[in-house]
Amino acid sequence: MPELQLLRPDHAPALLAFERENRDYFAASIPDRGEDYFARFDQRHLALLAEQEAGACYFHLLVGSAGDVLGRVNLVDVADGAAELGYRIAERAAGRGLATSAVREVCRLAAAGYGLTALRAATTLDNAASRAVLARTGFTVVGRTRLSGRPGLTYLRSLEDSAAGAC
Template identity: 70%
Template sequence: MPDLQPLAAHHADALLHFERENREWFARSVPDRGDDYFTGFAARHAALLAEQATGTCRFHLLVDDDGTVLGRFNLVDVAAGEAELGYRVAERAAGRGLATEGVRRTCALARDAYGLRRLTAATTLDNAASLAVLRRTGFTPVGPVSLDGRPGLRHVRHLTADD
């Protein structure tokens, strides 16, 4: 199983490659990041590291033995024991259970390392794979949401010691 690592400065090149290589794949189910994301990537990466240092976000990469980034698993808006989970997995890694395992491991980190008690996550209704991952990892649908004008579903998961 690939290693789930906290985002670090040395990940910049591999992360940029991951985002570029999978841009079209991601745009099928989530809004495209836009060209500015890629042209200003170095500054954006530094800003993410600075934000992570404050504890308001926790960014993680699923990294293969050769250093290839296979996925991102992020906890954002960390406050009062809660956070929003976001994730994306490379097209070449899809269908292998890596999203499910990455979400499970991120939930365990959220509970055990960061002291969080509740996570929320949302996905579009047409993203069947992501909906399945959330359900397999203990998230419960709680209501509709609009994601950049697309109908979606918000989920919640309570993190308990017996998970």
């Protein structure tokens, strides 16, 4: 079973491989990161670690038994007891419930470990898999939005019951 790990400096090579291997797959449903992301990956990785150290964000990797990255689950823009949830799962690992279990674990960590009381999320209307993950993990639709010009929904999840393990 993959393990959820908080981002560390030594994750850089496996994380870069994950992003490169899945670039086209991710770009089909979310905006592409662009060439600069890959060209400046080392600097970006260090910047993410600094943000995490400051408590502004929490970056998690879903790591397989061979040390390969199977997914990411991030909490960004941490403020006033809340954060924005984002996640992506490798194409080869999709459809196995990994996103659902990883989001559930991050809900527990957010409440019990980071002291958060709510999470926000958003996804496009055409991303049925992401909408299903959010529904299964207790997020409710609270509004409409546009993501990269595409219609989407915004979600909210209270974490009041997550510290005890519910999600």
